[in-house]
Amino acid sequence: MSVRTPHQEVEGLLPSAVPVRFVAEDGTDAGRQAEYSAPQDGTLVEAYRRMVLGRRFDRQATALTKQGRLAVYPSSRGQEACQIAGVLALREDDWLFPTYRDSVALVARGMDPVEVLTLLRGGWHCGYDPAATRVAPQCTPLATQTIHAVGMADAVRRKGEDGVVMAFVGDGGTSEGDFHEALNYAGVLRAPVVFFVQNNKYAISVPLAKQTAAPALAYKGIGYGVRSEQVDGNDLVAVLSVLTAAVEHARSGGGPFLVEAHTYRMDSHTNADDASRYREDEEVARWEAADPLARLETHLRGRGLLSEEDVASAREAAEEYAARLRDRMAADPEADPFELFDHVFAEPTPQLREQRALLASEMLPGED
Known part of the structure; x- marks a missing residue:
């Protein structure tokens, strides 16, 4: 009987030495990856449509923030390949645990x-x-959702289901203790969870080099016994291929999987941030040339899978989607200020009752 050595066990966890890539930045074929299968052509065309819509949604949400219709909006422009691939790799009954920057994934x-x-x-x-959509609330605290995702994955398995949980996290989140606790928890339980790290190079204004000395964030899974991979995050074909394999690995009982996608946040952290204060225009220009949407469109055109009519149709549908969103967001929401006191405690405290009565006296004269 053959026995795997510790060295062989580690080899099975290691990511590729360089990020997996199927499509070069100019849209040409970068060569097939022996370990991963390319997605079906129809899936790639559908991914393109969702990327076009997602980018238009992102632009519209950014505009709504400037108009005062949103309090804040963290753009994911430049990360659409990650957003769309993450969704397409999952089944409808799988769970997604997103961050605050993953609105495009939710729309997709x-x-x-x-x-x-x-x-x-x-x-x-x-x-x-969340129960109906199988999407957890978008998480603002860094990496706290990763532990929740592992707990959900363990619950899914204990119920005898074959579902998978995917937890999105940014590069900054990998520096948080919760992220490491989640990896350890998942590795011990062999939970069916995929950790998807969108490494967009900055945690607000902190560059990756000031966060970690790791050769790649994908290597952070090895110490916890988690299979890991790194991929060109602006290559939709590669991201979808790797994530599909990761999800299947988790679903088939192989345990957790960590995927790091190398991408870039083209806009500022949020509308409250000025990215020009901490990064150079030349750097942004280099990443503009690696735009994931343009790369996929060029690739599909070159393979005869996308025509001018297809491109025009996708853009028209995206414009109509944005117009409907704009019209719906123009209506002021009906806010009930008394909701401030709901769901704080199962039974309102004396202080809450006093505060509610004070508000009622100011807003509803004559009422207690």
Whole structure:
């Protein structure tokens, strides 16, 4: 009987020496990867349509912030390949645990865009039903959702289901203790969870080099016994291929999987940030040349999978989507100030009752 050595076990966890890539920045074929299968042509065309819509949604949400319709909006322009591939790699009954920067992924999953933007509009809840959509609330605290994702994955398995949980996290989140606790928890339990790190090079204004000395964030999984991989995050074909393999690995009982996607946040951290204060125009220009949407479009055109009519149709559909969103967001939400006192405690405290009565006396004269 053959026995695997510790060295062989580690080899099975290691990511590729360089990020997996299928499509070069100019849209040409970069060569097939022996370990990964390219997605079906129809899937790639559908991914393109969702990327076009996602980018238009992102632009519209940014505009809504400038118009005062949103309190804040963290753009994911430049990260669309990650956003769309993450959704397409999952089944409808799989769970997604997103961050605050993953609104495009939620829209790509078919969720109501107004509900997606409720949290960023300043609503007290996430805007959608997590149980019905199998999407956890968008998480603002860094990496706390990764532990929740592992817990959900363990629960799914204990129920005898074959579902998978995917947790999105940024590069900054990998420097948080919660991220490492989640990896350790997942590795011990062999939970069916995929950690998807979108390494966009900055945690607000802190560059990656000041966060970690690791050769790549993908290597952070090895110490916890988690299979890992790194991929060109602006190559939709590669990202979808690797994530599909990672999800299948987790679903088939192989345990957790960590995927690092090398990408870039083209816009500022949020509308409250000025990225020009901490990064150079030349750097941004280099990443503009690696635009994931342009790369996929060029690739599909070159293979005869996308015509001028297809491109025009996708853009027209995206414009119509943005117009409907704009019209719906133009209506002021009906806010009930007394909701401030709901769901704080199961039974209102004397202080809450006193505060509610004070508000009622100011807003509703004559009422207690």
